[in-house]
Amino acid sequence: MKKITSDEIRRIWLGFFKEKGHLVVPSSPLIPHGDPTLLLTNAGMVQMKPYFLGEEAPPAPRLTSIQKCFRTSDIESVGNERSLTFFEMCGNFSVGDYFKDGAISFAWELSTQRFKFPAERIWVTIYPDDDEAFALWQKIAGIPTERICRQEDNWWGPAGETGPCGPDSELYYDRGPEYGCGKPTCGPGCDCARFLEYWNLVFMQYYQDENKVRTPLPKTNIDTGLGLERAALLLQGAQTVYETDLFSPIIRREEEIAGIKYGKDARHDFSLRVIADHSRAATFLIADGVLPSNEGRGYILRRVIRRAVRHGKSLGLERPFLIDTVSVVIERMKDSYPELVEREDFIHKVIGFEESRFNQTLSTGLNVLDGIVADLKAKGQNVIPGDVAFRLYDTFGFPKELTAEVAEEHELTVDLARFGEEMERQREKARAAAKFGLGPKQRLEVYEQLAIGETGFVGHDHVEFKSPIIGIAAEGSSVEKASAGQKVELILEQTPFYPEGGGQVGDTGIIVGEAGKARVLDTQRPLPTLIVHEVEVTEGYLEVGDTARALVDVERRRDIARHHTATHLLHKALRQVLGPHATQAGSLVAPDRFRFDFTHLTALTRDELNEVARIVREKIRENMAVTATLASYTEATEAGAMALFGEKYGEVVRVISVDTWSRELCGGTHVARTGDIGSFVIVDESSVGTGLRRIEALAGRAADEYIQNQRQLLERLTRRLQTTNVEDRVNSLLAEVQSLRREVSQLQRLLATKEVEALVARAQEVNGVKVVAAQVPPVSMEVLREMGDSLRSRLGRSVVVLGSVFEGKPGFVAMVSPGVQVHAGQIAKQVAAAVGGSGGGRPDMAQAGGKDPSKIREALQLVLPLVKDSLKKVAT
Numbered sequence: 001m002k003k004i005t006s007d008e009i010r011r012i013w014l015g016f017f018k019e020k021g022h023l024v025v026p027s028s029p030l031i032p033h034g035d036p037t038l039l040l041t042n043a044g045m046v047q048m049k050p051y052f053l054g055e056e057a058p059p060a061p062r063l064t065s066i067q068k069c070f071r072t073s074d075i076e077s078v079g080n081e082r083s084l085t086f087f088e089m090c091g092n093f094s095v096g097d098y099f100k101d102g103a104i105s106f107a108w109e110l111s112t113q114r115f116k117f118p119a120e121r122i123w124v125t126i127y128p129d130d131d132e133a134f135a136l137w138q139k140i141a142g143i144p145t146e147r148i149c150r151q152e153d154n155w156w157g158p159a160g161e162t163g164p165c166g167p168d169s170e171l172y173y174d175r176g177p178e179y180g181c182g183k184p185t186c187g188p189g190c191d192c193a194r195f196l197e198y199w200n201l202v203f204m205q206y207y208q209d210e211n212k213v214r215t216p217l218p219k220t221n222i223d224t225g226l227g228l229e230r231a232a233l234l235l236q237g238a239q240t241v242y243e244t245d246l247f248s249p250i251i252r253r254e255e256e257i258a259g260i261k262y263g264k265d266a267r268h269d270f271s272l273r274v275i276a277d278h279s280r281a282a283t284f285l286i287a288d289g290v291l292p293s294n295e296g297r298g299y300i301l302r303r304v305i306r307r308a309v310r311h312g313k314s315l316g317l318e319r320p321f322l323i324d325t326v327s328v329v330i331e332r333m334k335d336s337y338p339e340l341v342e343r344e345d346f347i348h349k350v351i352g353f354e355e356s357r358f359n360q361t362l363s364t365g366l367n368v369l370d371g372i373v374a375d376l377k378a379k380g381q382n383v384i385p386g387d388v389a390f391r392l393y394d395t396f397g398f399p400k401e402l403t404a405e406v407a408e409e410h411e412l413t414v415d416l417a418r419f420g421e422e423m424e425r426q427r428e429k430a431r432a433a434a435k436f437g438l439g440p441k442q443r444l445e446v447y448e449q450l451a452i453g454e455t456g457f458v459g460h461d462h463v464e465f466k467s468p469i470i471g472i473a474a475e476g477s478s479v480e481k482a483s484a485g486q487k488v489e490l491i492l493e494q495t496p497f498y499p500e501g502g503g504q505v506g507d508t509g510i511i512v513g514e515a516g517k518a519r520v521l522d523t524q525r526p527l528p529t530l531i532v533h534e535v536e537v538t539e540g541y542l543e544v545g546d547t548a549r550a551l552v553d554v555e556r557r558r559d560i561a562r563h564h565t566a567t568h569l570l571h572k573a574l575r576q577v578l579g580p581h582a583t584q585a586g587s588l589v590a591p592d593r594f595r596f597d598f599t600h601l602t603a604l605t606r607d608e609l610n611e612v613a614r615i616v617r618e619k620i621r622e623n624m625a626v627t628a629t630l631a632s633y634t635e636a637t638e639a640g641a642m643a644l645f646g647e648k649y650g651e652v653v654r655v656i657s658v659d660t661w662s663r664e665l666c667g668g669t670h671v672a673r674t675g676d677i678g679s680f681v682i683v684d685e686s687s688v689g690t691g692l693r694r695i696e697a698l699a700g701r702a703a704d705e706y707i708q709n710q711r712q713l714l715e716r717l718t719r720r721l722q723t724t725n726v727e728d729r730v731n732s733l734l735a736e737v738q739s740l741r742r743e744v745s746q747l748q749r750l751l752a753t754k755e756v757e758a759l760v761a762r763a764q765e766v767n768g769v770k771v772v773a774a775q776v777p778p779v780s781m782e783v784l785r786e787m788g789d790s791l792r793s794r795l796g797r798s799v800v801v802l803g804s805v806f807e808g809k810p811g812f813v814a815m816v817s818p819g820v821q822v823h824a825g826q827i828a829k830q831v832a833a834a835v836g837g838s839g840g841g842r843p844d845m846a847q848a849g850g851k852d853p854s855k856i857r858e859a860l861q862l863v864l865p866l867v868k869d870s871l872k873k874v875a876t
Helices: 006-019 046-052 071-075 101-114 129-140 227-233 248-258 264-287 296-314 321-334 344-378 386-396 401-408 415-435 440-450 555-576 606-622 633-638 700-721 726-761 781-795 822-833 853-860 863-875
Strands: 062-072 086-095 120-128 148-150 164-172 196-207 214-227 462-474 478-481 481-483 487-492 510-513 517-526 532-543 546-553 584-589 594-599 626-632 650-659 664-665 680-689 694-697 764-766 769-775 796-804 809-816 839-841 845-849
Touching: 006 062, 006 086, 006 101, 006 227, 006 510, 046 062, 046 086, 046 164, 046 214, 062 264, 071 296, 071 401, 086 101, 101 129, 101 164, 101 196, 101 214, 120 321, 129 148, 129 321, 164 517, 196 227, 196 769, 214 227, 214 694, 248 264, 248 321, 264 296, 264 321, 264 344, 296 321, 296 344, 296 401, 296 555, 344 386, 344 401, 386 401, 386 415, 401 415, 440 769, 462 481, 462 532, 510 532, 517 555, 546 555, 555 584, 555 594, 555 606, 555 664, 555 694, 555 700, 606 680, 633 664, 680 700, 694 700, 700 726, 726 769, 726 781, 764 781, 764 863, 769 781, 769 853, 769 863, 781 796, 781 809, 781 845, 796 822, 796 853, 796 863, 809 822, 809 853, 822 845, 822 853, 822 863
Parallel strands: 120 148, 769 796
Antiparallel strands: 062 086, 086 214, 120 164, 164 196, 196 214, 462 478, 462 487, 462 546, 481 532, 487 532, 510 517, 510 546, 517 532, 584 594, 594 694, 626 650, 650 664, 680 694, 764 769, 796 809, 809 845, 839 845
């Protein structure tokens, strides 16, 4: 077979299916949108799932894509010759169009006629009772019975807990007996390397629900996946995917950095493969908006970066190296994924920061871990205690998986259950200290001293309530009494004060005791069973055991309730306008405003925002009843109540229903009817990350005040502009400004022409190359480029660098004539550095900017020596 590059494989795939009437769909991000069952996109069909379920109409019945994918289950296996985290899945999809016969025909034609696989090398597997697929393989491809294997695992399940599913048929390539195990049973599915599965055809016929019950889909669909890396292995005659052109440039860079050769040492090879895979994984995760953290997707990214750094250490790499390997990834993949170039600087910053941060503790942590391992072995023990593993995580930043991997290398295990307990204990401590300024250890000690059980919340039914004071904490200690002027934490047996949670801020108000009064500044729930009031005693004193009257600030509570119910209306309206993928990703509900984060790829258009606001106002005018009921989690979700991805719920949940229009699980406070919200206005819509948007809005009194302020502003503008039609007057003024700017630009060009004449006369010559490096009067960057072009044309073989001031900041343009061996981008970069800035560009033209305009002349004085140095190097 002729060797085919990975870029050619992509072109052949997309070109073939485009010929067959498929619409080419770009890869979706690694962060799934609108699918709460997935942490990361792990299959090509993820973005097609709404079409298969009939939730959305597909843009075409036949679709094809090359999808970026990430499988977290393979992280610890990476380093062997087969496993990958990030990979590309080539897919062709039919939504109610062709079925088994079409999928099999396309797979056979592409395999044998475009990829030129020898037909006799191809084997297939099918589900045991799929006689239809068996017959089609024989009819279409002429595959003999002995090369069609019936296997139980040829059933493709949903990408998450629920979803489309059905029988599948896999294509295997027989690499030859030299790759086999020699067993008479060797065939597709064998663990040896002889039979390599490269394409899976899934015949989507069913939908699987949470109870694993399968029902027929409205239409039969096709979902196929061909692994690009495996195809490259076969089409390039490589031993493993790591010898293909997808990985070999990365490994060559690693060899240069580490001073070793791949294929000479098995342990080194393992580490080289880890770094190569994880460099790709980290690059694409960051490009798609994932940032290192200790939760969710961010934790996955942190794991792969830190695992790569650890394996770099095992290769003797003491300095940071991942930016080098990531740069190779970007260079290799930029043609297929141009977003990598657009976000290259950001990717480098994230990688550099995370690697540098981990390097600070890695060596010490590894030494500590080595000591722990040696100590356990000396004692004849084989389990690293969970609390010890947690200390490595907490002190040295070792993900538990990294500790487990090192342990496995020494034939040890880690007590992960105990690790989990330690992690949860730390989270509880952090929550307890979040608002009251004490460290976790102090906070826990205070609550231990108080010896308080569960405190009750009665705020859904009461805004005023009498209850005994059962605890007071001041300055990290339990106390019996608090006097006027003191700020303390006060605990009631039962309270009407809502503790901050679910995005809603905590209540404020007053607490009146038998001998004093306190102002409630905030209310928190530091532990699941404990509600704490942060108070300032304003009169007399409050004492443990006294009966106190708790009075919530009612007007503030009502303002909060208006905003909270408005978030529910907004959520439903967004889903109506944008689609079911628009789900809540965070919120803040306060008395004076609310913000609402949701999943959506692009900025909302003005029409979309207006429609969302219109729906919310319409539902407010309908004055629908807002009710709260308790139900089991299963009952609530089955009845259509929305549960938020990532939230933890108990067995019994509170459901907030807005008539029959909206149902959400929510513990917050709400109005009785939507009409109680009053006014509603959206004030801003913005991005808060890849695939995340934020709306800021006002309701009730806050909205009324905003509208009044806007009306007053309009009235002031009307008076100032002396017109009743502000819009027309503003448009007229803008047109006038634009006209004046054109006049200024024309004058600048006239002045620039004269300046060019003077600069031509002042040009210096270096080895036959004219050099101009000068500061010119303030002009636009466009005029500065035109001056550079004019000078370059007038001077012939030349290097031109011009500097000017734009809005108080220095800017430069560098231009080099064809054939002159000087790089304009390098000149611009070094000139910009002299004014505290940066720059770069092509060999023939570059731009730069800086911060300090006073150093422009000093920076331009660098140009002549730089040109001399460049020409000198060329001459030698």
